[in-house]
Amino acid sequence: MWSEEKLHDLLTTPSKRLIDDLSRLDGDIMILGAGGKMGPTMSILAARAVKEGKQDKKVFAVSRFSDEKTRKELEENGVIVIRADLQSSADIAALPDVRNIIFMVGRKFGTDGSEALTWGMNAVVPTLVLERFKGATFVVFSSGNIYAQVPPSSGGSRETDRPFPIGEYTQSCIARERIFEYYSRIYGTKVLIFRLSYAIALEYGVISDIAQKVVNEEPINLGNACFNCIWQGDANESALRCLLHATSPAATINITGPEIAGVRYVAERLGELLGKAPSFTGTPGEAAYLENSCKAISMLGYPSVSLETMIEYQAQWIKDGGRYINKPTHFEEKKGVY
Template sequence: MNQDVIRDVEDLENRLSTPTEGVLETMARLEGDLIVLGVAGKMGPTLARMARRAADVVGGGRRVIGVARFTDAASEERLQAHGVETIRCDLLDEDGLSRLPDAPNVVYMAGRKFGTTGQEAVTWALNAYLPGPVCRRFRDSRIAAFSTGNVYGLVPVASPSRESDAPAPAGEYAMSCLGRERMFEHFSRTLSIPSALIRLNYATEMRYGVLVDIAQKVRDGLPIDLSVGSFNVIWQGDANANALQTFDHLATPPWLINVTGPEILNVRETAETFGRLFGRSVAFTGAETEQALLSDSGQAFRLFGRPQISADQMIRWIADWLARGGPTLGKPTHFEASDGKF
């Protein structure tokens, strides 16, 4: 396989869902079925496929089930084609939630970020209320729940956030995500649910992510906002692998884990790199500050190893993908927002 070019969506999704040795080892130890709640987002389909592929390798007849509303029928069909069972369910419908099959292992990916401004109540319902009914429904299960590095707030570039740092969320989205964490903590303690909270910073692939946002603007001759001048990213396949391996570390109260890449990338330098790759000049707006949304993933590196794909590799892949007219999801990260409004 040519590692220098990602040919098409099929090639991309195959790479994003290839299980690592660590995932295979975790899945070999894991007993029983796995259900992914909120599977239809940007990351869920390849995480579910990775779990399915790992389960097929290690054996044991395990079911991997993906649950979502599936407003995009094609997304559901693609999962089914790769052996992931699917169930259509609005998780806020408690009758529907109650009818979901039992599963001893739960990956919780439901949530809302973009469109929060003006729709704050919906965001709080999905991010902070829903974990309560889910925990009651799956009180006899083990839960790995996605959270976000946004709960830390902006920090000095020289001091990325660690799991031991106190949260300082800015804006309703980040506050609702801290609410999600607190609900999982409450039910983990009161119902003795082994859990993990996965504080993810900017999973990235060819079709979305901070690097794609910057690359598209450079390619299209649009100015780059420097209001938030630094960021972390992690290849989505590496993030998938880290998330599945958290099942080896669940605890009561929940175990906290930062998941992102090792590099602290500078927005100006990254844009200039894309400028060289596209042969375009780059314009900038705003002034760089000394604070950004950054996390230290040293704990994840010690336990799971460093990411297999570097930021430099992602940059080269994305430039090539966009230059060839590869599809994108049209879902910007708004990483440059410093006020927490999404």
């Protein structure tokens, strides 16, 4: 039987490989943009790993924390919460000197019509932060959508492929990457660019979006016929472990699961588990945003949760009355309008 507590516990229970890696990491950890969908569980995961590894290390979570409940929960779990607006140089100047930083603040949805805000968040904020923390080690969240859409037969885009950003959101993601690369080259800042494709956490995510359509008997668009995804616990663990792999000049890694998930397959499998017959619309596109995750898997090992397990978890989550936070991923979008 799923509950929010059980999901939360699963997402924040550290593996041995995380505990071992964090005990090899020198210095405290700070997570910037920690108040969103991934940051709270990442912060608690880090704090629990540090505690279980008996490490003398602080974990700071920095965000505006408009949600008071999140702030309280973080503090109860040993995370040091700092309320800050990362668009403010004064707030950035007041942050503690921390060696290891996960940079996950960013803006995607609402870009269409307010492009300047997205560029400000994704290109200006990195510059402000890097000016303050030139000597730090960064894992920088980016997106798998910076690549061209490719057919499944390609095996997915590789880190060495040329970016092909469509629309201003992904263009601003490239700006963020290039700014981090620039500081890494000029000042020796250690950087790992973390190109993530779709975290899955039952309350939101591509599988949750498809499941809502199955349950509500809405047609599912096959235009974007396949995708990659990764369990949020694995994505968060990977980000923390990647602090050990940041380099100057900057390194880049694709972070996603090893499977290519067909939208039709995922919908039909959810339909079997939920006792519903999904319906479809659109012609399956030949190309999609797909990442090749071979480099990450050889560096970090396989994710702990398979695609099939994520689908089973999702169906059971819905049967058990689990909530949907209604932040759709818009994974169907192929023209870069967010």
